[in-house]
Amino acid sequence: MDKNQARGESTTGISEWKQRPPYRVHENMEGFDVKYEANCHCGKVTYQLSRKEPLDSKLCHCTTCQTQHAAPFQWAAIFHKEDINFTNGHHDLEWYDPTEKSTEHKLPCKVRCSFCHSPIMDEGRNMILLFPSLIHLKTDEHKALFKPRCHMFYGQRVMDIPDGLPKWSGLSDDSDLIEDSPPEKVKEFERKREEERNKRFEKGENE
Ligand SMILES: [Zn+2]
Numbered sequence: 024m025d026k027n028q029a030r031g032e033s034t035t036g037i038s039e040w041k042q043r044p045p046y047r048v049h050e051n052m053e054g055f056d057v058k059y060e061a062n063c064h065c066g067k068v069t070y071q072l073s074r075k076e077p078l079d080s081k082l083c084h085c086t087t088c089q090t091q092h093a094a095p096f097q098w099a100a101i102f103h104k105e106d107i108n109f110t111n112g113h114h115d116l117e118w119y120d121p122t123e124k125s126t127e128h129k130l131p132c133k134v135r136c137s138f139c140h141s142p143i144m145d146e147g148r149n150m151i152l153l154f155p156s157l158i159h160l161k162t163d164e165h166k167a168l169f170k171p172r173c174h175m176f177y178g179q180r181v182m183d184i185p186d187g188l189p190k191w192s193g194l195s196d197d198s199d200l201i202e203d204s205p206p207e208k209v210k211e212f213e214r215k216r217e218e219e220r221n222k223r224f225e226k227g228e229n230e
């Protein structure tokens with residue numbers, strides 16, 4: 024693949040990546056069932072979604088997401104690669120592979136608008152992680168479907184989110200659960216520590 028095509032700058036010929044999901048543009052006659060419309064900040068990149076409910080919706084607190092999104096954490100909704108149809112800006116995408124720190128199209132990678140640089144999605148090997156902030160969610164029902172269901176890489180967080188959702192220290196379902204820490208629990212824990220400290224002091228074990 025030549026570099027210009029990889030960066031989406033070449034408009035001649037059909038690059039291999041443009042012929043397969045998630046980048047394959049659907050023909051009108053294919054009847055892509057549009058459930059949502061979305062666009063980047065500048066509006067050069069627009070896409071549609073055919074799935075009403077994301078496969079999952081997560082908040083990621085990893086330091087890569089913090090840096091890449093310039094935010095305390097990232098919100099992503101997971102979809103199949105077949106669920107998306109780019110309606111504009113197909114040639115205006117740029118890639119970044121955070122593992123190799125390269126702009127080659129190598130999975131998994133970050134996908135951005137090459138003009139306004141809004142993050143569009145993370146393209147994984149099998150799925151895509153879309154950023155719901157770009158999607159026009161018009162009803163409360165739609166908003167509820169996209170509501171985050173868990174936190175991941177919560178061990179790397181910069182702030183606590185006491186919302187009662189499951190919190191994974193690393194990857195969801197593949198790490199330790201970190202429980203929400205309600206104030207009473209913290210007080211109880213501190214009281215116990217104080218008691219143990221006093222006991223050690225009485226026994227003269229506090230050196
Ligand atoms: Zn843009």
Ligand SMILES: [Zn+2]
Nearest residue numbers: 083084085088
């Ligand atoms: Zn992350």
